[in-house]
Amino acid sequence: MADRSYLGEFELMILLAVLQLGEEAYGVPIARILEAHRGRDVSIGSVYAALERMASKGLVSSSLGDPTPERGGKAKRYFQVTDAGLRQVHETRKVLTSLWQQLPALKRRCA
Amino acid sequence: MNSDHPPSIPTWLLEHCTSGGSDPSLRGDLIEEFRSGRSAAWYWRQALAVLAIGCLRDLRNHRRELVFGAFWSMLAPGWLFLAGVVTQRAANAGHIWQLPWPWSALYSSALSFAPGLLFVWAGMLVYLLPQWGSHKRFRILRVGRSVVLSALVFLVIASGLVWVPLLFPSAGSAVDGRGPALSIAPTAPFIVPKNLGGGSQVTVTHNQQGKVVVHIANRVYVEPPDSPWPKQPFQLDRNAPAHPPATPLAAIEEQGAWPLLTRLTFFLCLLFALWKSQPESRRQRA
Numbered sequence: 001m002a003d004r005s006y007l008g009e010f011e012l013m014i015l016l017a018v019l020q021l022g023e024e025a026y027g028v029p030i031a032r033i034l035e036a037h038r039g040r041d042v043s044i045g046s047v048y049a050a051l052e053r054m055a056s057k058g059l060v061s062s063s064l065g066d067p068t069p070e071r072g073g074k075a076k077r078y079f080q081v082t083d084a085g086l087r088q089v090h091e092t093r094k095v096l097t098s099l100w101q102q103l104p105a106l107k108r109r110c111a
Numbered sequence: 112m113n114s115d116h117p118p119s120i121p122t123w124l125l126e127h128c129t130s131g132g133s134d135p136s137l138r139g140d141l142i143e144e145f146r147s148g149r150s151a152a153w154y155w156r157q158a159l160a161v162l163a164i165g166c167l168r169d170l171r172n173h174r175r176e177l178v179f180g181a182f183w184s185m186l187a188p189g190w191l192f193l194a195g196v197v198t199q200r201a202a203n204a205g206h207i208w209q210l211p212w213p214w215s216a217l218y219s220s221a222l223s224f225a226p227g228l229l230f231v232w233a234g235m236l237v238y239l240l241p242q243w244g245s246h247k248r249f250r251i252l253r254v255g256r257s258v259v260l261s262a263l264v265f266l267v268i269a270s271g272l273v274w275v276p277l278l279f280p281s282a283g284s285a286v287d288g289r290g291p292a293l294s295i296a297p298t299a300p301f302i303v304p305k306n307l308g309g310g311s312q313v314t315v316t317h318n319q320q321g322k323v324v325v326h327i328a329n330r331v332y333v334e335p336p337d338s339p340w341p342k343q344p345f346q347l348d349r350n351a352p353a354h355p356p357a358t359p360l361a362a363i364e365e366q367g368a369w370p371l372l373t374r375l376t377f378f379l380c381l382l383f384a385l386w387k388s389q390p391e392s393r394r395q396r397a
Contacts, residue, residue: 027140041153044144045161048137049168064136070146074139 005057007092013037014050015089018060018079026065026076051079059085117145121158129165137161176238176385183234184378187227188370189359194226224269227377231261234381239388254388261384268376324348 007015017033018025027044034042054060065076081089125133125141141161145154170177239254318324322334331348362370 027137028143031140031144041156043160043164044137044140044157045133045164048134048161049164067139070143071139072142074135074142076139077134077136 006095007088010046011050011054011059012089012092014047015054015059015081015085018081019086019089023078025079030079054085057084058082059088115146117142117154118151121155125158125161128162133161133165173382173386173389176382176389179234179238180378180382180385183237183381184374184376186363187230187374187377188365189363190230191226191373192359192362198222198226224266227269228262228265231265231377231380231384232258234377235261235384235388238385250390253390257384257387260387261380264383265376265380268380272372272376 013034014030017030020033021029027047031042031044031047034047051060051062055062059082060079061082062077062079065078067073067075122138125138141154141157144157145151235254235258318333324331324333333346333348335346
């Protein structure tokens with residue numbers, strides 16, 4: 001049996017935010033996008049924890065920018081979604097869409 | 112009003128209280144957000160969340176040490192029971208030196224703490240011995256350092272457990288309006304298991320000569336004759352009736368506040384020691 005693990009809700013949201021931000025994807029804007037869409041405060045620590053977890057699975061990669069004084073001399077860590085990460089996003093979307101489409105009862109209730 | 116500098120305490124905690132320090136980029140993100148108008152309360156919340164996440168990650172990475180520490184510390188009351196029996200027999204046979212104060216207090220403390228420390232080190236040996244052959248994970252210097260640190264942690268926690276209750280007379284320490292009976296403290300509440308007296312209700316009465324008599328389970332201590340400071344230790348009344356002998360197994364099965372506190376002490380100490388004995392790379396692994 002193939003080893004397939006689907007993305008969690010938070011991981012999927014982070015990957016979508018990283019894809020949306022493109023080359024400007026680092027902690028602060030990722031957290032802002034998530035806050036804007038979820039409507040509640042997001043812990044930057046949990047964003048980093050999820051990104052580290054996904055990096056260990058090969059779904060994202062990261063690179064350091066230059067240190068800047070407005071960040072206390074700390075460099076930004078830019079994240080990119082890898083090919084494997086992109087495949088995982090598509091796969092998860094496919095599964096979720098398929099599941100949603102097979103909910104006739106819910107459709108009727110929402111209508 | 113938001114100042115340009117983020118609160119120093121959470122910043123310090125972020126740098127020093129996570130294994131290997133938190134990611135500098137993450138700290139930079141928090142500073143950037145704070146300077147863009149976030150409140151100090153927001154910064155505190157974010158820093159505490161980072162610490163909590165780091166702590167959970169560390170615990171997940173040290174599952175084996177957690178399980179072993181919990182198992183080994185369950186045995187602690189039984190070991191202390193045996194140590195108490197041996198010490199008491201040695202004392203009855205006159206094999207324990209009678210030294211003048213303050214050496215008596217130091218000697219007594221050393222005798223009290225040594226069994227506990229040996230138990231912690233024995234636990235480390237049992238856990239680390241199988242790793243001996245694995246040269247990548249086992250480093251003599253690192254293990255030696257963790258052995259020394261474990262002794263310091265044990266002494267601090269155990270000393271606190273012994274002496275802090277004496278600052279609160281209502282908590283059961285032996286007092287007679289003249290302050291706690293410090294001379295019996297090190298062997299009474301914590302180091303000696305409940306079967307031998309530790310953790311039992313301490314009662315204070317007076318004998319016919321008006322001297323203070325302290326009852327701790329099956330042992331009775333009598334106030335020494337009046338003497339100038341420093342006060343002499345209370346004397347053990349060897350004619351006191353003995354309770355039926357208990358067993359180490361009964362001590363291990365014993366529940367209650369003090370046995371649990373004893374186990375918790377050993378658990379924390381052993382966990383710290385085993386944690387420190389592991390390679391840095393494993394401690395930081397996400």
